[in-house]
Amino acid sequence: MTEYRLKGLSCANCAREMEEEIQKLPHGKEAKIYYNSGKLSIPEDIHLPNVEKILAKDGVAIIKEQDSSNEEGHHHAEGHGGPNWKVLLSLSTILFVSALLLEDYLPVAAVVSIYVAATVISGYQTFIKGMKNLFRFKFNIDTLMTVALVGAFSIGEWREGTLVAILFGLNEYLEGLGMEKARRSMATLLQVAPKEAVLVDGGHEKVVPISALKVGDIVLVKAGEKIPSDGKIIEGKSSVNESAITGESMPADKQIGDDVFGGSINNEGVLKVEIAKAYEDSSLAKILHLVEEAQETKTPTELFINRFAKYYTPAIMLISVFVMIIPPLLFGSDWGTWFYQGLAVLIVGCPCALILSSPIAIVSGITRNARNGILVKGGIHLEQLGKIETIAFDKTGTLTKGEPHVEKTIVYAANFYQIAGAIEKNSSHPLAVAVVKEVSKHVRQIEEAADVQTIVGQGVSARMNEKSYFLGNENSLSHLSLPNKVKEDIAQLKEKGYTLVAVADEDKVLGLFGISDQIRPEAHQLIKRLQENGVKQTIMLTGDHQKSAEKVATAIGLTDYYAGLLPDEKVRKIKELTETSMTAMVGDGINDAPALATADVGIAMGKGTDSAIETADIVLMQDHLGKLPSAIAISRRVNRIIKINIILALSLKLIALLLTIPGLLTLWIAILSDMGATVMVTLISLTILIEKKQEKAEGVSIN
Structure with missing residues (x-):
């Protein structure tokens, strides 16, 4: 497939019709017009001139490669007239006002000529396309407007016909302007991709x-420059702005050996980075590609609107015919009056505002989330996220940090910390790392034990100062007769869900560590904010044992939890939950892949890891859950705005149509009802992009 950018694509309904026409060409079945991003994708073997002819009939052109740089950041979709549309509309309006003011001073023929000139200037493209469509029996908005204009002029309604042409042109311009604003907002987001790199070679x-960088290349990144692709720092130290990837405004400190993301900015100093991935495989490239794709996935609401529009326009034409002939035939009413009313009904029937009610809101919502480091892979997932009532969380690495942490210590002997540190000093086991980290708080210099040996099912033994020591679980104390106090302390640690690590010598217990997976600091506030945003159930699914699960669930205020679950049991639980409510699953994107896939919405976190990006419907690019409530709030707002837009679009049309009953509908009222709907739908949708200052703080609800 070959992708092209389009110039002048400002009408959602027209885009759909052009796509259908291109798909009828030889080899054109897979062709797609992406209205939201203003792009065309066609198979390699389709004949391009035929495609260009179809596009040209609607005033749309393909931007050639050599023109792309000139178009970058330039507003190129200004309605069906291109860049000069504002000038044409202004000139047409001046002529119209002049004709109004001079009606009493000039001959009728002169005034009519001015009205015709104003109409031709603002409406000639619509008229040409409408006439072509009429001969092909293709009934879209251009056809409806052409019939209305011809009808108005044929019955001598010069003034109103001209006003209709000008207002329709303005409507088309505003429609294109609104969609282009959303597209440019997305384009700004996509410009974070670096273009060049400084390669250090010999x-x-x-x-x-x-694009020329390969894995293993060394690049130089100066202060203020973008890191070209994912890699590892081999020289230098700096703070790095990773907001393009994670949405986090605070810089991250980086030094030799640390991983860095392509697209992040070096704040100070000079870094040498060894490239770990070619740019097209980097986190940033994947994110930008998915964000672009996400704009084009149709939501259930959009699909319904598109199906509805197919039948809506022909139905309006039938109603228009009935309005023209029924009152004169059955009730002897004036033919001219009801012919005029029928023309007004045609204009009311324009489906553009209805079709526009969803895409601008969807693009704005995806863009807004992407700015916050929340990657939504499609409009359908955005819509579903806004309907979530239940969220199921994995425990380890999601609600907790996934790193063992000493939370409780009980000391019986003065040498407890020294012995524990000496035994665990050279071990890479997660529990050993936690123990050494805690010991370092109490011991300035950790010695090293000798003859360290693993005892299966117990822990380790070692020797220091000609004496044997033991470190491990409760079984490692089997050689001792434990005092009641020690037994009670062990029981209490186990009751609270801690993992027990005991330290003993040949005669007595030196002390106890109570180790747990540290709860994320944002977890408790997160649950509270989710509930404020309409989430009714927050549930934890974990393979950990009952006491540990209960401890975490109680600490952060979950509504329920299920412990001791195997991966397939998590999937079964998710299936049960989805039967009763819209359910999201939040996990780390690796161990929870089956459950993420089973949920209505799979949400992964993990600071942009490949597995997270590939597995889930939504990815939190931060290494925490702080922005999840914001993502849900934005999605709910998008859904709410789409509903408001649909109601507004249909209500204004219904009110205008009801005016035909007493015969009060005029052409200018008809066009204003459609124009009003389009303008309101566009402006309301664009409010999603507005980020208030207080919302920039992490986790603030935007409802």
Whole structure:
């Protein structure tokens, strides 16, 4: 498939009709017009001139590669007239006002000529396309407007016909302007991708395009420059702005050995980075590609609107015919009056505002979330996220940090910390790392034990100062007769859900560590904010034992929890939950892949890991859950605005149609009802992009 950018694509309904026409061409079955991003995708073997002819009939053109740089950041979709549309509308309006003011001073023929000139200037493209469509029996908005204009002029309604042409042109311009605003907001987001890199090759530096970088290349990144692709720092130290990836405004400190993301910005100093991934495989490239794709996935609401529009326009034409002939035939009413009313009904029937009610809101919602480091893979997932009532969380690495942490210590002997540190000093086991970290708080210099040996099912033994020591679980104390106090302490630690690590010598217990997976600091506030945003159930699904699960669930205020679950049991539980409510599953994107796939919405976290990006419907690019409530709030707002837009679009049309009953509907009222709906739908949708200052703080609800 080959992708092209389009110029002048400002009408959602027209885009749909052009796509259908292109798909009828030889080899064109897979062709797609992406209205939201203003792009065309066609198979390699389709004949391009035929495609260009179809596009040209609606005033749309393909932007050639050599023109792309000129178009970058430029507003190129200004309605069906292109860049000069504002000038044409202004000139047409001046002529119209002049004709109004001079009606009493000039001959009728002169005034009519001015009205015709104003109409031609603002409506000639619509008229040409409408006439072509009429001969092909293709009934879209251009056809409806052409019939209305011809009808108005044929019965001598010069003034109103001209006003209709001008207002329709203005309506088309505003419609294109609104969609282009959403597109440019997305384009700004996508511009974070770096273009070039400074490659260090044999001691020489040269500027190369990022597409030329290979795994293992060394690049130089100066202060203020973007890191070209994912890699590892091999020289230098700096703070790095990773907001393009994670949405986090605070810089992250980086030093030799640390991983960095492509697209992040080096704040100070000079870094040498070894490239770990070619740019097209980097986290940023995947994110930008998915964000672009996400704009084009149709939501159930959009699909319904598109199906509805197919039948809506022909129905309006039938109603228009009935309005023209029924009153004169059955009730002897004036033919001219009801012919005029029928023309007004045609204009009311324009489906553009209805079709526009969803895409601008969807693009704005996806863009807004992406700015916050929340990657939504499609409009359908955005819509579903806004309907979530139940959220199921994995425990380890999601609600907790996934790192063992010493939460409780009970000391019986003065050398407890020294012995524990000496035994665990060289071990890489997660529990050993936690123990050494805690010991370091109490011991300045940790010695090293000798003859460290693993005892299966118990822990480890070692020797220090000609004496044997033991570290491990309760079984490692089997050689001792435990005092009641020690037994009670062990029982209490186990009751509270801690993992027990005991330290003993040949004669007595030196002390106890109570280790747990540390709860994320934002977890408790997170649950509260989710409930404020309409989430009714917060549930934890974990393979951990009952006491540990209960401890975490109680601490952060979950509504329920299920412990001791195997991966397939998590999937079964998710299936049960989805039967009664819209359910999201939040996990780390690796161990929870089956459950994420089973849920209505799968949400992964993990600071942009490949597995998270590939597995879930929504990815939190931060290494915490703080922005999940914001994502849900934005999605709920998008859904709410789409409903408001649909109601507004249909209500204004219904009111205008009801005016035909007493015969009060005029052409200018008809066009204003459609124009009003389009303008309101566009402006309301664009409010999603507005980020208030207080909302920039993490986790603030935007409802």
